[in-house]
Amino acid sequence: MGGTDPVRGGGDGTMGASEASGGPPEGAAVALVDRRGIVAGWSRAAEGLLERPADEVLGRSVLRLLAEERHVRLPEDGEVVLRHGDFGTVAVRYWAQELQGSGFTLVLAVGSGRAAGAEQAEAVFRALLAQDRLGFILRDADLAVLRTNVLPGEFGGPPQVVGSVLSEVMDGADAARTEETLREVLETGRPLAAQEQHVRSFRPPHHEWSLSYSAVRTEDHEGHPTGVAVFLTDATEHWRAAQRAELRHRASAGVGNSLDIERTAQEIADTLVPRFADLAWVDLADAVLAGEEPPKNTAGGDLLLRRVAVRSADGPWPDQLLPVGATVPPFPDRPMVREVQEGRTIRIDRRAVEELLGDPAHVRLAAPEGGHSLIIAPLFARALLLGAVGVWRAERPDPFEEDDAELLTEIAAQAALSVDNARRYTREHRAVDSLQRRLLPQASTTTRVMETTGSYVPAEAGAEIGGDWFDAIALPSLRTGLVVGDVFGSGLHATATMGRLRTAVQTLADLELAPDEVLTQLDTLVARLAAEAEPGHRDTVGATCLVALHDPVTRCCVMASAGHPPPILALPDGPAHAVDLQPGPPLGVGGLPFETATVDMPPGSVLALYTDGLLRRYAPDLDAATRHLADRLSRLQRSEKRLPSLSRGLMAGGDGTPFLDDAALLLARPSALAPGDVASWEFPAEPDAVGAARNAANEKLTEWGLEGNAFVTELIVSELVTNAVRHAGGPIGLRLIRGELLYCEVTDPSNTQPRLRRARTTDEGGRGLFLVAQLSRRWGSRYGQNGKTIWAEQELVEDFPE
Template identity: 55%
Template sequence: MASFAQRSAAPPSALDLLATAVLDAQGRVLGWSSAATELLGWTAAEVCGQPIASLLAEPPEPGRQAGTGLEAGNTRMLHSSGRTIEVVFRVMELDGCSELLALAAPLHRMADWEHGAALLRALLAQDRIGIGIHGPDLRVLRTNITPTTFGGPAVPVGGRLAEVMYPGDAKDAEAALEEVLATGVPVVGQEQRIRSPQTPGRQWCFSLSAVRMEDAEGLPTGVAVLFADATGRWRARRDLELRHRASALIGTSLDVKRTAQHLVDVLVPALGDMAWVELAEAVFDGDEPPKVFGGGDLHLRRAAVASADGNWPARLLQPDAVVPRFPDLPVMRSLQQGKVFTLSDPTKVGRVGSPELARLFVPEHAHSFVAAPLFARGLMLGSVALWRTSQPEPFDQDDADLVGEITSRAALSVDNARRYTREHRAAVALQQRLLPRAVTDAPAAETTGIYLPAAGGAGISGDWFDVIPLPSLRVAFVVGDVVGHGLNATATMGRLRTAVQTLADLELEPDELLTHVDDLVLRLTAEADPAHEDSIGATCLYAVYDPVTCRCTLASAGHPPPLVLRPDGTVHRVDFSPGPPLGVGGMPFEPVTLHLDPGSILALYTDGLTHRRHPDPDVGLDRLADRLAALPGGQCSEALDAVGRALLAGIQPPPPDDDIALLLARTRALQQEATAFWEFPADPSVVTQARAAVTRQLGIWGLGETVFSTELIVSELVTNAIRYAGGPVGLRLIRDAALICEVTDPSNTQPRLRRARTTDEGGRGLFLVAQLSSRWGSRYGRRGKTVWAEQPLDGSDLALSHLL
């Protein structure tokens, strides 16, 4: 028994719990181990010489000797404290002597040993579950993993994971085991990627579970690891996540290049290390790509690239670069036939024709690639190429099928973007053809108009501006915004602009003009298809500026107020009560009149400009006013195009989500000496006075050659006013590039031009006016009307020749 006293010097073992005793042939105790003392509490001095049967809780069966009655079985033994302990008891004969060896162990400990051994045998016999018993140094003590278990390397007994795995994978796995060994917290179902230099190009994904093993005293003795091959499940989950990401990202933009970029961003680094998309050059413009077969000039341009490290090598073909002529290779034929092409032979990957092409199209360290066509609605739009350089495993058929599936869906998104580009381009072209000249220069004002179409899927929304010359040197400024998007909105804009121009020729007051346009919109809504009723409405602001009085009268149909930049650099927001948008009907439009100093800048805009600054229209307008006030030097003498660029700073890029129309007008004033005004009572005798006053004024201006025709015009207009309208009668001459004669009376009767018969005594007055002037007309004010006639200063003789 002396050897047992030295067991503390050896590592802890399950044998330390095995109680032993030496018995004589009659069953008396001759020797007693310390483990027996620990088990039953009796010391050797207390039990030696005593029958072993005296320690049993129940006497042995009658007729059997104590020494032979306890050879094997479970029994209960007395503890020195009086309690009983269930043990597994064995008595064995020793060869060459008469003594017997008695062995006992706690029943629950023996059950643990037996169950543990059975469980270990069952696990080690599995071929679908790998088990590894690792010691404290993580070296393998036992394992059932062989090269045939998972088709990969096996860790030999006594070896470590780093001997069969790539360093990075081994480091991750052993870090998890060390954590379990140190903390005792098990790992359950951790995903672990494993690659081995012994089988290059292969990759496994295991579900790893690990628990710490402990001895009877709770000290760690190693780690038990269970491996379950989850490669198929991992690939299925990866493919599902990739499909979900592709469906969530690809197609969110209606820009061709951005859609192509989304495609490569999905594929890299999930499936490969580098990728690019090449599209037919016609696709970028929204046109259908040409049909190409074989090699040659493929009419392709690189639309998007992506790499796992974020850097695109300078030696490869760069984004937006045109694809050079290509030889007739199998990959080209495969793509043109709508098939996915895969090449996983490193010795063939670089064979793309000349070395120059290889440098442009084969990434460094590339060993496998897959190419798929972007084929949609019968059109070959382009292709995508995906390469593996750092990932060691080659593309397999499952990878190719997945790339083909994602690419086929992306092709529809690319084609949608192409078709949108075509429609957007057509709408923009139509919109711009319907808009007036961007720059005008008239006696009343110089103007600059800017139009930015919406992009990013919003579509053209029908914003417009207009500058309409009016009689008597006046000018009308118009800005409007049609509800809806696309060609329908553009068509509606064209109809409304034409209507405003037509009504402007009638010289209506701004509020009256908007009332007529509102009626027109109501009719258009009634005539429209029910599906397009919501795209008929619009907002509009109409302003008329008179350079003689420097007064501007405007009215709004739901449109935001204009801004005025005064000559001193201060910005004024025109306050008024806008009426309802066009198409609502039944509500009046209130005009407002303001005085504009010469050199003031009137800024009219659509809400796309203020919304770009801030979603709150008031905040957006305040920010626009601040930017207008912050012009260089605080002066409004800047060129109008520079003012426009300053107001639109930050709008492009990216393009706005809504159309932006901006009209800037710098007002002018007619010199006071260029006008003359008289007022006469309703007396026929004043006609002579009117002619005399006109003659004197024309002499002062040096326009003696126009006296005869002007006298006739004034005589006829004043006479008609006195005869049919009463007094007072106002007469005004305006001299600019043309000579304008205006006669104002208090009547609202519409003057009509008619051809008098030979026997008629009158009715020839307006006919003479029409013949003597280049154009004439009338307009109505709050009280009365004004009839005007315009003569070119260099063509009076030609006008008079009509009468000769």
């Protein structure tokens, strides 16, 4: 041995070169050698490695274990070939370390193959730990960190500390979810590949990450699980880019689907919460809500805004914040406010908000409890500030970043175009709606024998105004014309066509034509309008129309339809049903006659005329919708006697479907005309008929207490009956009707139109109709199936002057 140590380790207590490779693997053979090289200790692992029991080795030189004996000192570590059993050899890798103060050296050895595997494993460890793009975490059976390269500043995810567990480095919910997944790997041995995990740190500075991780179970040499090796990559940027892309898509698809301004504003808020922010609000200028352009204001802190839409991730909008409908208080005139007025986005924290506003009451209105980060993006279009979008983060710990501000700017710019489109549509919609309503008659009319109420509801926002209309026309002899129609198409041209048709109906009403004749004339007019239209629009010019004529004397209503739904008649104490009416073609089609139907309308009954826009609110199928409308009218009539309330009830009925088309409704309820208010006679076409008619009229006026009308009535009766005797023949009918006015009618079998002319001073006749025109309030004629009727109206004179 020469007094020298055959095996010497590092004198400083380290493993020497073995430390660089991480030292011997677990379960190595161990021998204790004194300064002379004599084996003083021999482990069971050593017995197994060389197949030599301790009694054969202890007390002998360690050099005798070499396959080739050498009397030199062995290096501190290396590879040698040892004797194995009686005749064999085995290559081993050994490490030596001097035990200070004892005079002994500890030698550890393993088979060379196993040592190579350990070195390779350690090399892999070192390579993994040196990565800055691939995270590696070795966890033990309790999922505590053994070795890792996920340290502060060295990896994108939350930093890991040796000995830490998941709940110490990430949010509790995220930790529980990840731990459950890793324990499954540990228990089953099934590896996990490319698992996505969203991670939030709960300690400042707060961040969010998206990690893609894989995990495999680690085992000892006997196959027992010892822990989990986790490999992860930072997918945060990809995740955020995907989030931004998704939010852009949601904004593109979800904002601007409606041409209603307030609904568009709500779509903006709904898009941003909860995916982007915890709270969002949208403020718009009052002028924008009215459809007008906002004022160009780039100075001062009053943005002239009103809160239109809000959204909170937690549910209800916080009570202390500015509510929907409230005016936004003026801001101090600061550069930050001017930036918004000029169309630039600002990103600030709560402290900056408090410094900007100053007033604690204003801060409470603007900043939610716990809100720490705010972005305000202007809704800027055509160099006009339409409003602003604000988003807060309160529950989320991470503040908004510059990328978030750029994203909101992009979304707000796109949304501003939708808001501006809705604003311009609102302006046009209101203009057309105003024109439409101005063209319609007054909603309610009341005469002695008829009460009517009309209702018109434009299509819901997002659809253009159409050409639905209704009319109630007071005709001579207490008769009433009822009209409802629906022009094809929508917009200004439909409204203009409706105005022309309503004017035509008013004119035809003065001619006192029958309902089918009125439709025939309207059909000709619509055909003329279609011929005047541009070639591409001729097929779109048309209308449906229903005309009804009520006579209080006969208590009958005659009606005709041009492609229009039949009216519904509700009797006073009976059910409501659609009138059996055969509709003709729509106006403008031509070629077919229009048929009439006559129904009895006792006093107190209700006749409902409507357009198909109302039916579609009750059911898609028009026949089913008509039945539902009739049932509702029947139910409402039993409890509601006022026509305006009855009309509102019918308009509000149905399944709640929005009015996708204009809807018009006209309700008419006749009143009783006392039998004593009507007197009629019939005379032969003889000269004596004039005196007899005059006397009969005078007696009836005396009975009615209208002696003040007797003189004028006698003259009118004399002139009209005289003309009938001379020019028309008999029989001659005379009828007096007492209502708001006194009506005098003379009927004859001739269809000759009476003409008013001025007689010359030398003429012996020709002054009859001139006198009638001068003495009456108005006069006219109408034609029936057999002859004509000339009528004249007078104001009632109940007090006869003495």
